[in-house]
Amino acid sequence: MKALRRFTVRAHLPERLMALKQLSMNLRWSWEQPTQELFAAIDPELWDGCGRDPVALLGAVSPARLDQLAADEAFTARLDALSADLTEYLTRPRWYQRQQDAGAALPVGIAYFSMEFGVAEALPNYSGGLGILAGDHLKSASDLGVPLIAVGLYYRSGYFRQSLSVDGWQRETYPSLDPQGLPLRLLVDPTGAPVLIEVALPGAGRLRARIWVAQVGRVPLLLLDSDIGENVHQLRGVTDRLYGGDQEHRIRQEILAGIGGVRAIRAFTKLEGLPAPEVFHMNEGHAGFLGIERIRELIAGEGLDFDTALAVVRSATVFTTHTPVPAGIDRFGTGMVRRYFAGEDEALAAGVPVDRIVELGAEDDPGTFNMAHMGLRLAQRANGVSRLHGRVSRAMFNGLWPGFDSDEVPIGSITNGVHAASWAAAPWLQLSRDLAAPDSFSEPAAWQRLQQVDPVTLWSIRAQLRSLLVDEVRLRLLHSGLDRGASEAELGWIATAFDPDVLTIGFARRVPTYKRLTLMLRDSDRLEQLLLDEHRPVQLIVAGKSHPADDDGKALIQQIVRFADRPEVRHRIAFLPDYDMSMARRLYAGCDVWLNNPLRPLEACGTSGMKSALNGGLNLSIRDGWWDEWFDGENGWAIPTADGVADENRRDDLEAAALYGLLAQSVVPRFYERDDRGVPPRWIEMVHHTLQTLGPKVLASRMVHDYVEQCYAPAAMSLRRTCEPVDGVTYGAARRLAEYCRRARQAWPQIQITDVDSTGLPDAPLLGSRLTLTATVRLAGLRPDEVAVQAVLGRVDSGDSLLEPVTVAMAHAQTAADGTEVFSTTTPLPVAGSVGYTVRVLPSHPLLSGDAELGLVTLA
Incomplete structure (x- = not known):
């Protein structure tokens, strides 16, 4: 029963x-x-x-x-x-409060929006790296005292629990989670009644949600839950599961996360007596509708027009993109967006023109609404999550800034990090306490002290953690085998499967095809040789979930499972189902090598290897994401890539062969070469070096520092300047900025550079020779101080394209009799060889974050 x-x-x-x-x-x-x-x-x-x-x-x-x-x-x-x-x-005051006491102009509060949060396995509100990153962001913000309020959705069934069928096919189950049995409290008003927020969904009624609060150290995480009696049946299921359902379901989730999330913050801060957040941070575009709600608030509450409200919202918004491919972006039909936002009766965004909303998400296809495009248009500051991903993002979104080279697109990068106390195993945490103060993880000196630890101790810790992992693998293999229908008698071999003294390699992550779960199987005979080598064997532990709708990903898992089921190799390779934070923690600690072989450059960052490095693991990875910027030749191995090979099968063959070669010729020998103490000296040298050099870099505390200094503090200052009154008019600065943007966009098609002259160069110019450039510009009604005129110089290729150009500001010299404006500059030639130049005009305003912000440029 x-x-x-x-x-x-x-x-x-x-x-x-x-x-x-x-x-x-x-x-x-x-x-x-x-x-x-x-x-x-x-x-x-x-x-x-x-x-x-x-x-x-x-x-x-x-x-x-x-x-x-x-x-x-x-x-x-x-x-x-x-x-x-x-x-x-x-x-206790922490780093953030000390910065404030020292006079730093920091925001009084930051709102951080994400569709998933991986804080602890007890709160399964995550699917993979995006959620784990968000959880580590909150934990490190708490440790640093950053006044963050996080917002997401409470999923009644979380993501899903994974098991395997007899033939190795992924199966999903969605157990119902009871919020009262989780570390959550319900937000209630002074009478004890649950606080409800609501949004109007034309054609579906009013969607209401209660607010569960998860306290993550000092950071409150607000989770909106639609499964309440106040909703009609079809709306109770809006927050049923993470990344489930059709387009209609997804847009309702994202409306609730964005618009409902802002309303939840307003209710929470009022009840708790907290200041309203100044800065809003979108962790991916899923919550982009938060910008529409903030515009609506300013129109309804402050009487601002759309453009002025947009200027205010943009000044204080940060957008982080996590996808390196257009296919990874959420898109909706513009008809669907209009249907939700154009309702006359109690409209979702009353007072906000629906055409302007559609413009924010516009892309080349007029029938498509792009959530990432909306995020970028709503945010004055945007970033990718590694240096390489920043470059990829600038190229991917270059179309939003036509006329600019991709390296000028205003998308920066802040490389992700991981929360050390969450991911470093207990022996490493104890070692750090023995060497330095408990709060010293973020100090490079603390990591340098690891040089004092003798190789025998380091090797002993690694052996202890590998042994614990083997115990875990055997237990999970037994449970999985029984779940797949085998009897205990048939599973007797598991008692001796895997070996605590064998080189152990881990590969665990989500299973989209670009991560190439099965690259290791490209030459299965060669892999089998590595696994079964009589004197220097390798053992491989694989885990990961495929999206329930991704049959291609499930087929990859099935290939691995069928290979690992073979009696010849099953004691050396295993696929462990139901990958979660608990399993991940054991894998990061126990694996000697962390394998990552994505299709470069499709890995935005990939933080799993960082967690392995915190535990003395060595990375064996394609140079993608974070590994591209921090691999130094001594902290692991870089798998050579076949970039530029158009045939995907050939590329996989080449990179798999390179992987096998590295394992056989470098990784395996270095692990098994031992001194008279039984320690592999060259391996331990690499472990020492990894801990010392990567330790301070991969921390989420470093990442949050970067966000505060590069994004949050500048956004707060920009907001304050934008909201200043001018001549007694509230929001006067914002009104003037909006008016300038309107005039600039109207004038720009008529702006012309009518003449460019160069003087001063000798017949045979040398590096450093001074070149004078003069440009005559028709400004179509704009003033000279409302534009930036620049000379752009550099080497040129055979097609006259400028390579790594240098930009030089040109000063206004005079107004000509015909009303044109003359600008001039004198500059030394910056490079030798075949050199070229051009002149361009851009909008300029003190409240813009940069000259490229509006995406307007006129070239000579």
Whole structure:
């Protein structure tokens, strides 16, 4: 007999143990080892059985055990100390507050929007790297004291649980999650009634959502939940699962995340007495509709016109793109967007012209609305997530800035990072505590102290973690085999599968085709030779989920599973189903080598290798994402790429052959070459070097520092300047900026460079010879101080294209009798060889982030 509905009843805690509630409800426990150890001490077996989830543990432990603990002075002393430590963590000024005290102009609050958050396995609101990155962003913001409020959706079924059929095909199940059994609190008003936000969905009614708050250290994470009785049946399922459903379902989720998310923030900050966020950060384009809601607020509440409201919103918005391919961007039909935003009765964005909304998401296809294009048009600051991805993004979105070279497109890069306390294994955390203060992860000196650790100790830690991983692999193989229908007798071989002394390679990630899960199988005979080498074997652990609708990805998983099922190799290679944060943590710690072989340059960043590096693992990777910028020849191996080979099959063959060659000729020998202490000296040298050089770089604390300094602080300053009154008129600066942008766009088609003259060069110019350029420009009603006129010089190729040009500002010299304006500059020639120049005109205004912001340019 099955229950109709399930829910969680939490245990009544004795008064002496009430601090356990606070500790369990703040997700800091997920990266704070002493707190985890305290909960484990309540009942070690039950702790493991509850998935190391404190809320689940407190719901399952017996009242008698709680009474026993309340009388245990040693336990209560530990509880008091950890409760005081959490209070101190939540209240003590941290890096951000120290920066403010030193006079730094920082935002009073930042709103961070993402469709998924991977904070802890106890809160399965993530599918892969995007969510894990968002979770690490919140944790590091908390550690640094950054006043962040995060917003997302609460998915009743999370992503999905993965299992395998007998023939190795991925199966998905969607267990219903009870929010009352998770580390969440419901946002309620002073009367105790749940706070509801609502958005109007023309043709479907009013979509309402309650707000669950997950406390991530100092950072509140607001999760909107539509599964409530106040909604009609079809709308209750809007937040049913992550990345599920059709286009109609997705746009409703993204409307709720963006528009509903802003309304949730307004409700939360008012109830909590917090300042309204100044800066809004979109982690990908899914929540892009937040910009429409903020424009609506300014039109309705401040009486601004659309262009002025847009200027205000843009000044304080940051957009991060995570996809290196156009196919990875969410798109909707413009007809669908119009249907949702053009309703007359209680419109979703009342007062915001629907044509202007459609313009924000416009792309080449007039029938398509592009969420990334909207994100870029709503944000004055945008970035990719690695240096290479920044270059790829500038090229991919170059069409939004016609007339500009791709390297001038205003999309920067901030390379992702990972939260050390979440991903470094316990022995490394203890080692760091022995060497330096607990908060010193972000200090390079702390990582340099690892040089003091002798090779035997480092190798012992690596061997210990590899052994723990082998135990985990055997357990998971047994569970998976039983789930696929095998009997325990048939699975007896698992007891001796894998070996804690064998070189262990890990490959685990989402399974889109570009990540090439099966590249390792390209020459299966050669792989088998590596796995079964009598003296220097290799063992390989593979994991990952394919999107439920991606049959191509599922077919890749099936290929791996069928190969790993073969009796000849099954003790050396395994596919582990249901990849999640818990499995990932064990894999990063225990694998000696982390393999990554995407199709370059389609990996935006790829942080899994960073987590392996934090644990003394060595990366073996295509030079893509973060590895392209931080590989130095001694911290791992770079798989040579066959860039430029058009035939994909041939490219895969070449790169697979390079992978096998690296393994056989470099990786394997270095691992098995031992000194008289049984330590591989050259391997440990690489581990030392990896920890010292990559440790400070791969941290999410470094990443959040970068966001604060390069994005959040400039955005807050831009917002304040844009909102300044002028001549007693509120939002006067924004009104003037909007008026300037209108005039610039209107004038631009008529702007002409009518003449360019050069003087001053000798007959045989030398490097450094001074060139004088004079340009005559017709400004079509704009003033000389409202444009930037630039000379652009550099080497030229055979087609006269400028290569790595140098830009020189030209000063206004005079107004000619015919009304044209004359600009001039004198500059030394910057390069030798075949040199060329041109002149261009761009809009210029002190409230623009740069001359390329409006995407307007006139070339000579």
